Amino acid sequence: MKTLLVFEYRRGKPAEANQELLGFAAAAGGECAGVLVGAESGLPAFGGKLYLGDIASLGEYDPGRHAELVLQAAQKESPDLIVFLQSSYGWDLAPRVAGRLKAAQVSAVTGLAEGGFETACCNGKMRRLVKPATKVAVLTLQEGSFPLSGTPSGTPAVEKLAPSGSSAGLEFAGYEEPEKKEVDLAKAEVIVSAGRGIGKKDNVPAIAALASALNGEMGASRPVVDAGWVDHNRQVGATGQIVSPKLYVACAISGAIQHLTGMRNSEFIVAVNTDKDAPISEVADVMVIADVMPFVAALTDKLKK
Amino acid sequence: MKILVCIKQIPDMASKFKPNAAGSWFSEADLAFRMNEYDEYAVEEAVKLREKDPASELAVLSVGPARVVEALKKALAMGCDRAVHVPDEEAYRKDPWQIASIIAGYAKKGNFDIIFTGMQSQDRGSAQIGPLLAGMLGFSCVTTAIGFSLEGRTATAKRELEGGAKGVVKAALPAVITCQLGLNTPRYPTLPNIMKAKKKEIAVLNAAELSSEAALAGTEKFYAPVKKGTGLVLEGGDAAALAGKLIDVLKEKTTVLRG
Numbered sequence: 001m002k003t004l005l006v007f008e009y010r011r012g013k014p015a016e017a018n019q020e021l022l023g024f025a026a027a028a029g030g031e032c033a034g035v036l037v038g039a040e041s042g043l044p045a046f047g048g049k050l051y052l053g054d055i056a057s058l059g060e061y062d063p064g065r066h067a068e069l070v071l072q073a074a075q076k077e078s079p080d081l082i083v084f085l086q087s088s089y090g091w092d093l094a095p096r097v098a099g100r101l102k103a104a105q106v107s108a109v110t111g112l113a114e115g116g117f118e119t120a121c122c123n124g125k126m127r128r129l130v131k132p133a134t135k136v137a138v139l140t141l142q143e144g145s146f147p148l149s150g151t152p153s154g155t156p157a158v159e160k161l162a163p164s165g166s167s168a169g170l171e172f173a174g175y176e177e178p179e180k181k182e183v184d185l186a187k188a189e190v191i192v193s194a195g196r197g198i199g200k201k202d203n204v205p206a207i208a209a210l211a212s213a214l215n216g217e218m219g220a221s222r223p224v225v226d227a228g229w230v231d232h233n234r235q236v237g238a239t240g241q242i243v244s245p246k247l248y249v250a251c252a253i254s255g256a257i258q259h260l261t262g263m264r265n266s267e268f269i270v271a272v273n274t275d276k277d278a279p280i281s282e283v284a285d286v287m288v289i290a291d292v293m294p295f296v297a298a299l300t301d302k303l304k305k
Numbered sequence: 306m307k308i309l310v311c312i313k314q315i316p317d318m319a320s321k322f323k324p325n326a327a328g329s330w331f332s333e334a335d336l337a338f339r340m341n342e343y344d345e346y347a348v349e350e351a352v353k354l355r356e357k358d359p360a361s362e363l364a365v366l367s368v369g370p371a372r373v374v375e376a377l378k379k380a381l382a383m384g385c386d387r388a389v390h391v392p393d394e395e396a397y398r399k400d401p402w403q404i405a406s407i408i409a410g411y412a413k414k415g416n417f418d419i420i421f422t423g424m425q426s427q428d429r430g431s432a433q434i435g436p437l438l439a440g441m442l443g444f445s446c447v448t449t450a451i452g453f454s455l456e457g458r459t460a461t462a463k464r465e466l467e468g469g470a471k472g473v474v475k476a477a478l479p480a481v482i483t484c485q486l487g488l489n490t491p492r493y494p495t496l497p498n499i500m501k502a503k504k505k506e507i508a509v510l511n512a513a514e515l516s517s518e519a520a521l522a523g524t525e526k527f528y529a530p531v532k533k534g535t536g537l538v539l540e541g542g543d544a545a546a547l548a549g550k551l552i553d554v555l556k557e558k559t560t561v562l563r564g
Contacts, residue, residue: 010467061464061472063446088466091424092448095401095433099440104522105401107431116525122331122428123318129526137522169445169477173461178469190561214561226487232469239469247561254318268559270551275319277529281536286554289540290547298544302552303562 001030004079006070007044008089009037009060011175014044017085022046023146024083024139027112034156035073037066047154051076051161061089064168067096072161074101079136086140094140096168104132108142108257124257124279143238143261183217183233190216190247193236193263196223197252197273203293204229207251210296213303214247219263221253237262252292255280272296306361309415310351310385311408311422311434312344314369314376318427324527330397331428331527340376343423345491346484350453351421352384353489362386364415368407369396374507381502382494388507391515400520401429405437410515412442417479419460424449424483435483445476448483 003025008015014036025032033049037058043050051073058065070093074082082097084090086108098105111118116131120142185191192211194204204218211218220230222237236243238258248266253259255271255278263269264283271284272292281287288295316322316336325332340348348365355363365385367373370392377388391407393399399407412420420439425432432448439446451471452463455478464472465485476482494502539550556562 011470061474088449088464088472091432092436092464095436096440096446098433099402099437102402102521105431105433106522107425107433110530114525119430120530121430121527122316122322123430125318125529126322126331127528127530128330128524129528130522131525132522134521169480170447171475173473173475175466176463176471176473178471216561222486235469238467239465247555247559268555270555276538276540277321282530284536285558286537286539286551288547288551289538290544294544295547299548299551302545302548 001028001081002077002079003028003030003032003081003083004074004077005032005034006082006084006090006093007034007036007038007046008085008087009055011060013042014038015085015087017087017143018044019148019152020085020141020143020146021083022152023148024141026148027146028081033073033077033079035070037069040158043156043158045152045154046156048156050156050158052158053161053163058163059172061172062167062170063093063096064166064170065163066093067100068163068165069161070097071100072163074136082136082138084138084140086142090140094138098138101136101138102134103136103138104134105138106130106132107140109139110142110145120257124255124260125277142257144264179233185217185219185234185236185241185243188217188243188245190214191219191236191243191245192216192249192251193219193221193253194224194230194251195221195253197254197292198224199293201227201229206293206296206300210249210300213300214249216245216247219243221259222256250280250284251296253280254278255282306354306358306419307415307417308351308355308361308363309412309417309420310344310347310363310365310380311420312348312365312367312376312380313341313423313426314338314367314373315341315426315428329524329527338372338375340379341423341426343425343427343484343486346486346488347421347423348380348383348385349489349491350482350484354419354455355384355386364389366391366408366411368393368404368512370394377507378502379494381505382499383492384498387505389510390507391510391512393512398524400522401431401433401437402521403516403518405434405441406516406518407512408434408438409441411510412438419478420444420481422481422483424485435481439481442479444479444481446481446483447474447476449485450482451485451488453482453488
């Protein structure tokens with residue numbers, strides 16, 4: 001098995017998540033090479049061959065030309081697998097590369113199994129075993145699925161490539177920074193988060209009351225923030241805040257992967273849910289199977305006494 | 306302006322999923338189906354654009370079995386002008402390449418300026434259809450849009466990035482835009498609009514005539530994940546009793562209730 005890893009730059013430096021690509025390469029075995037749009041002054045720790053496109057000319061987001069670079073590297077390496085992270089960069093670029101090669105793509109890979117790939121489906125609740133039928137396959141890796149044991153090391157042998165090709169009708173016009181975080185959830189010892197299952201905005205104060213009874217902060221899952229029930233600065237998840245409190249209480253949160261990414265490193269996780277099989281159960285130390293609002297009220301009541 | 310929005314119908318994600326007889330996907334027995342949530346945002350964005358320009362036209366398309374007509378009807382009631390149903394009982398066995406090929410087979414004759422779709426489906430979660438479709442049609446493509454505006458022939462979309470920042474991308478039309486949750490607030494169809502929608506056209510097209518592409522990948526198995534943790538389950542009894550049990554556990558296993 002020969003693997004081509006597509007490393008990522010985020011905001012001017014190699015993404016920390018790149019080590020999951022190395023974790024995958026270690027799990028898959030065989031030869032591996034890398035490709036990156038980046039700069040020689042900041043290369044990922046990787047001991048293999050690295051095809052490098054210059055970020056100064058290619059930019060951090062230019063999927064037309066980045067795809068071209070990956071295709072050039074693929075032509076030189078003839079890999080069996082071209083591997084991306086399941087990230088805003090990876091899920092955008094991978095299908096463009098797969099489409100150009102007419103290669104099978106397996107998204108959100110969580111494991112290797114029976115000569116195929118296991119992927120998450122049904123909102124992370126179920127798994128599929130998928131087998132590509134093409135000579136080369138494109139993968140995106142579900143975050144957290146291929147941890148690297150140890151610290152990555154090595155200096156890559158760089159070969160520079162200068163892809164031609166067009167920007168595919170796109171022009172990157174810069175970043176818009178997130179609003180200033182007035183609530184720093186990362187410092188809270190206890191976080192009680194509200195999920196969509198609380199039902200309505202009127203129930204938010206009861207969740208906040210439980211948080212306060214535990215001397216903690218209130219957090220929220222993405223749908224609750226999207227619905228305007230809770231401010232964005234309390235959102236926990238991949239696109240909100242990444243937290244690791246001593247106690248995390250997830251109230252009526254099913255556990256979409258992007259939420260789990262934000263809280264799975266909490267020391268102790270309690271999930272209150274009516275669905276015993278909700279994906280949050282994968283990370284919960286305690287699952288309380290109950291209607292959330294009466295339970296939250298009873299718990300708050302007892303804690304206050 | 307000719308606008309297309311592509312939608313999928315998916316089961317309620319709170320359902321209990323059981324494998325079908327072949328063990329390759331879920332059994333549809335006892336499942337309630339609805340429009341893919343990401344696609345609701347796509348429909349809303351398409352309808353908003355449609356409303357700005359009375360001369361424009363908005364079609365909604367779905368590939369799938371007879372039940373998907375319900376999702377099409379909802380999109381019509383939300384404001385799409387006409388619907389296209391590509392009946393396909395085997396759609397669940399098709400891979401993203403095949404589905405994108407079917408849509409491309411229709412869209413290439415439609416002279417569309419802009420195509421909206423969800424960034425992914427909630428059941429399959431492949432997030433491939435949009436970019437694959439754009440590649441097949443030679444359209445530009447922006448994924449994960451949580452902001453969208455159009456000026457002349459240039460769309461400006463905001464992409465959601467890790468950590469809460471957004472990337473601003475300008476895309477020349479024709480373009481495919483894949484929509485992320487939170488892009489807008491999808492409207493509920495009103496009763497008068499549901500009535501009006503009953504008169505709107507639902508064209509039926511033949512999947513095999515739109516594309517005969519073979520699958521590039523196949524699903525061999527469908528199953529529940531192996532649970533990593535052996536978490537404690539508290540259930541039964543009234544809320545106060547459960548709360549008491551949880552407090553006992555928290556006192557034993559954490560430090561947050563001490564001092």
